[in-house]
Amino acid sequence: xARLIKDRTIVDDQWELLREPVDSDALRxxxxxxxxxxxxxxxxxxxALPAHQGFVGVWLKNIELPEAxxxxxxxxxxxxxxxxxxxxxxxxxxxRELRQNLGYGRELRAIGDVLCDQLxxxxxxxxxxxxxxxxxxxxxxIRRLDDFKDAxxxxxxxPEPLFRRRSCVNG
Amino acid sequence: MYRYDNYDHQMLxxxxxxxxxxxxRFLRGELAPAEFLPLRLQNGLYVQRxxxxxxxxxxxxxxxxxxxxxxxxxxxxxxxxYGHFTTRQNIQFNWPxxxxxxxxxxxxxxxxxxxxxxxxxxxxxTTTDQFAGAAANEIEDSxxxxxxxxxxxxxxxxFAFLPRKFKIAVCGTQDDQAATQVHxxxxxxxxxxxxxxxxxxLAGGGLGRxxxxxxxxxxxxxxxxxxxxxxxxxxxxxxxxxxxNKYKARIKILVKETGIEKFQQKVExxxxxxxxxxxxxxxxxxxxxxxxxxxxxxxxxxxxSPELEHALNTDVLFAAWHNQxxxxxxxxxxxIVTLCLKATGIAPGDITSEQMRxxxxxxxxxxxxxxxxxxEQNLVLADVARKDLHALWKALKSQDLHAPNLGLLTDIVCCxxxxxxxxxxxxxxxxxxxxxxxxxxxxxxxxxGKLSVNISGCxxxxxxxxxxxxxxxxxxxxxxxxxxxxxxxxxxxxxxxGDIVGPSxxxxxxxxxxxxxxxxxxxHRENEERFVxxxxxIGMEPFKEALYGKAD
Ligand code: HEM
Ligand code: SF4
Numbered sequence: 001x002a003r004l005i006k007d008r009t010i011v012d013d014q015w016e017l018l019r020e021p022v023d024s025d026a027l028r029x030x031x032x033x034x035x036x037x038x039x040x041x042x043x044x045x046x047x048a049l050p051a052h053q054g055f056v057g058v059w060l061k062n063i064e065l066p067e068a069x070x071x072x073x074x075x076x077x078x079x080x081x082x083x084x085x086x087x088x089x090x091x092x093x094x095x096r097e098l099r100q101n102l103g104y105g106r107e108l109r110a111i112g113d114v115l116c117d118q119l120x121x122x123x124x125x126x127x128x129x130x131x132x133x134x135x136x137x138x139x140x141x142i143r144r145l146d147d148f149k150d151a152x153x154x155x156x157x158x159p160e161p162l163f164r165r166r167s168c169v170n171g
Numbered sequence: 172m173y174r175y176d177n178y179d180h181q182m183l184x185x186x187x188x189x190x191x192x193x194x195x196r197f198l199r200g201e202l203a204p205a206e207f208l209p210l211r212l213q214n215g216l217y218v219q220r221x222x223x224x225x226x227x228x229x230x231x232x233x234x235x236x237x238x239x240x241x242x243x244x245x246x247x248x249x250x251x252x253y254g255h256f257t258t259r260q261n262i263q264f265n266w267p268x269x270x271x272x273x274x275x276x277x278x279x280x281x282x283x284x285x286x287x288x289x290x291x292x293x294x295x296x297t298t299t300d301q302f303a304g305a306a307a308n309e310i311e312d313s314x315x316x317x318x319x320x321x322x323x324x325x326x327x328x329x330f331a332f333l334p335r336k337f338k339i340a341v342c343g344t345q346d347d348q349a350a351t352q353v354h355x356x357x358x359x360x361x362x363x364x365x366x367x368x369x370x371x372x373l374a375g376g377g378l379g380r381x382x383x384x385x386x387x388x389x390x391x392x393x394x395x396x397x398x399x400x401x402x403x404x405x406x407x408x409x410x411x412x413x414x415x416n417k418y419k420a421r422i423k424i425l426v427k428e429t430g431i432e433k434f435q436q437k438v439e440x441x442x443x444x445x446x447x448x449x450x451x452x453x454x455x456x457x458x459x460x461x462x463x464x465x466x467x468x469x470x471x472x473x474x475x476s477p478e479l480e481h482a483l484n485t486d487v488l489f490a491a492w493h494n495q496x497x498x499x500x501x502x503x504x505x506x507i508v509t510l511c512l513k514a515t516g517i518a519p520g521d522i523t524s525e526q527m528r529x530x531x532x533x534x535x536x537x538x539x540x541x542x543x544x545x546x547e548q549n550l551v552l553a554d555v556a557r558k559d560l561h562a563l564w565k566a567l568k569s570q571d572l573h574a575p576n577l578g579l580l581t582d583i584v585c586c587x588x589x590x591x592x593x594x595x596x597x598x599x600x601x602x603x604x605x606x607x608x609x610x611x612x613x614x615x616x617x618x619x620g621k622l623s624v625n626i627s628g629c630x631x632x633x634x635x636x637x638x639x640x641x642x643x644x645x646x647x648x649x650x651x652x653x654x655x656x657x658x659x660x661x662x663x664x665x666x667x668x669g670d671i672v673g674p675s676x677x678x679x680x681x682x683x684x685x686x687x688x689x690x691x692x693x694x695h696r697e698n699e700e701r702f703v704x705x706x707x708x709i710g711m712e713p714f715k716e717a718l719y720g721k722a723d
Contacts, residue, residue: 065410086206086332087209087292087332088332088414089292089329089330089331089332089333089409090409090410092328092329092330092331092332092409093329093406093409093410096329096406097406097444100448101444101445115206117193117202117206117210118332120328121326121328121329121331122328124328125328125329147185147188147189148182148185148186148189148326149181149182149185150178150181150182151182151326151328152182152322152323152325152326152327153323153326153327153328154449154450155328159449160449161323161398161449161450162178162322163319163322163452163453163456163459164449164453164456166176166178166459
């Protein structure tokens with residue numbers, strides 16, 4: 001079973017990521033398993049999902065906006081955002097939007113070209129799970145989450161930007 | 172100027188440790204070059220023609236004498252004894268070894284400097300008017316705002332992998348000296364009818380391959396909302412900016428393709444979601460930042476100084492320099508002095524370590540220990556008592572830093588070009604020199620008057636050639652270095668992009684070309700008109716005719 005980083009620990013991946021679109025037959029065949037569907041399939045099969053045994057998450061391409069699934073966030077146990085290449089930064093914006101604007105509180109997973117040197121920024125944008133690219137060392141990657149002790153901006157963990165905290169401390 | 176507290180110091184220390192680890196992994200072969208690339212770029216490290224190049228941030232151009240001495244130290248120990256000031260108020264070193272860079276960064280951290288986000292597809296160093304806080308015609312000191320933007324943009328987790336680089340300029344004076352309109356975001360500090368402070372916001376400006384003047388997307392943004400609004404613009408850009416083509420990836424293309432109104436609506440929509448949230452600036456934070464830029468301990472002095480008057484009447488060379496390089500100050504008895512780093516035969520913006528130390532001492536002695544770097548690649552001592560001007564000038568003269576050509580034809584803005592840059596089509600430094608040699612006569616230069624010449628070695632436009640009154644662009648013509656000339660550009664209040672005159676010229680022809688252009692100007696000039704105004708009045712034809720003969 002694949003391993004990933006979740007909430008700063010290395011865990012077995014309990015989910016199957018379906019990179020290609022699936023129809024209802026294909027979904028039936030996956031009954032009993034936890035699956036992450038492409039957003040297009042998730043939207044298409046939305047009505048049929050309650051019948052699925054196992055959890056159903058959704059993953060978004062870099063060009064797909066969280067807005068499209070906003071009405072149903074309550075029912076989604078996991079959202080994955082894809083980095084087709086690590087230099088494509090669109091998913092950082094989607095992550096912040098999901099966490100800060102839309103209040104999504106469950107697992108937010110980075111998938112694709114996920115490299116240890118980007119983990120710190122990803123986690124500040126709200127990702128709490130990282131399905132790292134296969135060649136990455138997970139123990140080393142966890143350490144990267146502590147590259148900085150503090151930051152100027154707000155984040156999911158510290159909702160106040162530094163300037164609001166600093167003025168109290170420094171008088 | 173801004174001083175670091177424990178938070179700033181800690182972040183910088185963490186950053187250096189991070190980059191030290193990344194560099195070590197790269198040198199051990201554990202980090203692929205393509206994966207190291209954006210990491211090193213965001214720490215200012217390019218790999219150039221001859222060696223790596225390190226670009227160090229000088230936030231909004233403010234530099235202390237201590238910092239300048241540190242730069243001199245770095246020039247001596249890690250480079251070849253000189254540095255190069257850029258058009259973005261930064262400094263570049265052309266010869267450091269990659270393995271030394273973490274140590275250089277540690278040295279910089281000691282004096283609260285760094286190379287963070289000086290390159291790469293992220294938010295770059297924010298720039299502003301080099302006279303901020305001292306100018307006679309200021310609306311509001313832009314530096315507290317620049318510092319607020321610096322902190323917001325530094326290590327911004329959402330915007331480290333934008334489609335392309337992103338540059339913000341802030342202007343708080345009446346005469347824009349920051350080329351604000353050709354930045355991705357241009358912020359003009361304004362007051363509304365009620366006297367409240369805010370920003371007029373421009374977006375989508377930029378030079379490079381497709382030069383564009385920024386368009387207004389908000390006439391008045393109350394200052395409290397500055398950061399949430401910037402977040403909103405950047406988010407729209409991060410999402411929708413083109414990533415399929417590097418040359419279409421700047422925000423200017425997005426704004427153009429989306430249309431300004433639609434773009435504006437998208438920003439407003441994002442902004443509504445962020446507005447009044449934790450990013451809303453507080454009076455306390457504004458005051459905290461403002462306090463760093465308090466006036467220095469000015470003396471009470473009269474504008475009239477008998478010493479100065481005497482020197483001006485007896486020393487013609489000093490008077491010429493005074494006339495050209497000294498500007499009005501908001502405080503009586505004080506002046507703003509620009510040291511033109513444009514002596515003939517020296518690459519524009521270059522400065523030796525010896526000169527750096529010398530200038531640092533002068534700053535301590537005459538200008539409260541502070542300096543500014545200008546986007547025209549010069550240095551400014553912003554708070555000099557008028558009675559000290561003559562002594563200062565004599566000191567500058569001893570180090571060849573007294574070029575009296577600020578704003579004149581030989582105050583050329585020039586990129587490193589083919590001598591250093593791997594992207595160049597042509598050399599640019601020798602072109603600058605050939606022009607300076609031809610127009611060596613100071614009397615004549617002064618008669619010609621205010622005229623900006625900008626040279627870039629390729630269409631990336633690092634030398635801002637589009638906004639030069641005379642712009643010179645290196646092009647490749649069947650493997651030979653040629654130069655395309657444009658006229659009428661300006662980065663001032665009436666920002667304009669230059670018009671190309673016609674077919675390009677060989678390197679050796681450029682001084683003659685300049686001579687002909689100046690000839691036409693002198694022939695048509697009315698009164699004390701500036702070159703750019705004559706051009707605007709008479710148009711391209713007379714210049715074209717002088718260069719290429721009559722069209723028939
Ligand atoms: C020697 C190494 C350098 C390299 C490889 C380099 C590369 C580039 C590139 C590729 C662009 C175009 C970016 C774009 O349009 O998206 C650019 C633009 C620019 N660079 Fe450089 N540059 C270098 C040095 C400099 C220097 C020394 C200066 C200042 C003298 C400078 C200032 C600028 C400015 C002002 C722009 C235009 C900004 C705009 O498009 O709005 N660069 N540079
Ligand atoms: S304009 Fe071109 S040649 Fe000049 S520094 Fe920029 S990239 Fe290099």
